[in-house]
Amino acid sequence: MHGIRQAGAVAVETGVDDPVQRLVRRLGKRYAGRITGTAVLPERPARLMPLPEELDPRLATALRSRGVAQLYSHQREAWNAVTAGRHTVVVTPTASGKTLCYNLPVLQAALKDRAKALYLFPTKALSQDQVAELVELNEAGGLGIRAFTFDGDTPGDARKAVRTKGDIVVSNPDMLHQGVLPHHTKWAQFFENLRYVVIDEMHSYRGVFGSHVANVIRRLRRVCHFYGSDPVFVLSSATIANPAELAEGLIGEPVTAITESGAPAGERHLLLWNPPVVNADLGIRASARSQATRIARMAVKSNLKTIVFAQSRLMVEVLTKYLKDVFDGDPRRPARVAAYRGGYLPGQRRETEKALRAGNVDCVIATSALELGVDIGSLDVCVLNGYPGTIAATWQRL
Known part of the structure; x- marks a missing residue:
């Protein structure tokens, strides 16, 4: 299962009435004015x-x-x-x-x-x-x-x-x-x-x-x-x-x-998300960061495995700080939120990769360093905080 938002976009892979579908419905009901486009990618059986x-x-x-x-x-x-x-x-x-x-x-x-x-x-x-x-x-x-x-x-x-x-x-x-x-x-x-x-x-x-x-x-x-x-x-x-x-x-x-894939794929919902106007006179909208944080917070609270892609190392750290304040306030409990980007020591990166493969992290915030086919276990929701720059990179993240 997958979900995605960008202040920006959201893509979600769904089954019967599962938590991801419920999240999509909640988003559609509560934030209908912010969703500017939707698409459903049909499921594909295995060959x-x-x-x-x-x-x-x-x-x-x-x-x-x-x-x-x-x-x-x-x-x-x-x-x-x-x-x-x-x-x-x-x-x-x-x-x-x-x-x-x-x-x-x-x-x-x-x-x-x-x-x-x-x-x-x-x-x-x-x-x-x-x-x-x-x-x-x-x-x-x-x-x-x-x-x-x-x-x-x-x-x-x-x-x-x-x-x-x-x-x-x-x-x-x-x-x-x-x-x-x-x-x-x-x-x-x-x-x-x-x-x-x-x-x-x-x-x-x-x-x-x-x-x-x-x-x-x-x-x-x-x-x-x-x-x-x-x-x-x-x-x-x-x-x-x-x-x-x-x-x-x-x-x-x-x-x-x-070029013909024989792998199965569940149904996915893609939502394009536009931040709301906060100052109509000046035409100022809410930041993409605030919207990505909001969506990721809702997803993790629904016990959905989530990945958030940011465009810079600085934005990774900012998003990680906001989400850790919500989910990792108690130091006695295992961390639910992790960051991944270039610039960390090799040992730190290996530890994060191992935790991701084992499914021990509920939400990871990453730059393109984690985009290229790394096995990060099962995912339910993917949030794109901004357009990656190319159509190929967008689909790669989805």
Whole structure:
């Protein structure tokens, strides 16, 4: 279930008469004049396919132990394309299981052939989330696959171990540019066995930054060819209009596009919210912050898991302060409200990410640092405090 408001917008995923629907009705009844537009996104049934017959039994056991007995249709299509050696881009909505589209072939190759894989994510939060996901799969099936992050937070004494022992190295384009490719001789063993390169959240690599990343990818391919490898690229993205064109521009090769999602989705309500006029003579409206706080407060009081996206680090801290004053007044009780943004120490960010995955936080206020596909458990309501700047980023948050 999901809900969203922006002073701005609100989107909500609903079932039968559940708390989210009641919240939507309360908002519509009490604040009808502030809701300037509504839309209902219909529910979508799942399209399932069996696990591949050639899947390693240990990997199949790990999946089943985590409740995955079948694959969504787009996951199976991705498996077929990637294992056939075709560069592939997967473009399906948020929370549709894109991670398995690349994790399955990567883990299969690591188990069968001790092949290596390089994952590139745009944010450290996403890297940590992916490593946590791989560790859980690893433990569930006793796979023995070693996955490590390699970024600015990686201690100097751990970097050699990552280079020599990592089956899956999770990094970002900046670190690839500055910390890996200039020192490729130290990574020789890794590059010789590199089978897959995963580029997640591809839609974030646009404009001048995207052209820089495309050149870094070309350097990577040149280094791989020097060491005798020719990795398959697997890209994933939120819904955008031209995924194949963008993917081909990034890697310089034709790609297979998978755009039909087989994942289910509940019905969602999207509300566009305009703050009320507080001074008609001057044409002044209430702030977006006050409206986002009001909606988030109502949602949390209804025991709905909520995320609030803000446009700046300062606004994250302001919103967090207002909501903590309401819900975290008693220091003896676990915190219900948490903030997430760049600028926190690595240890603080890891603690928050862990609490989010475990569902121990009722409301999180975040910048775009938490926007890109991080697993934050089940959500009921999402509040956008302002327009993110692009349609793709808006749908990514929804």
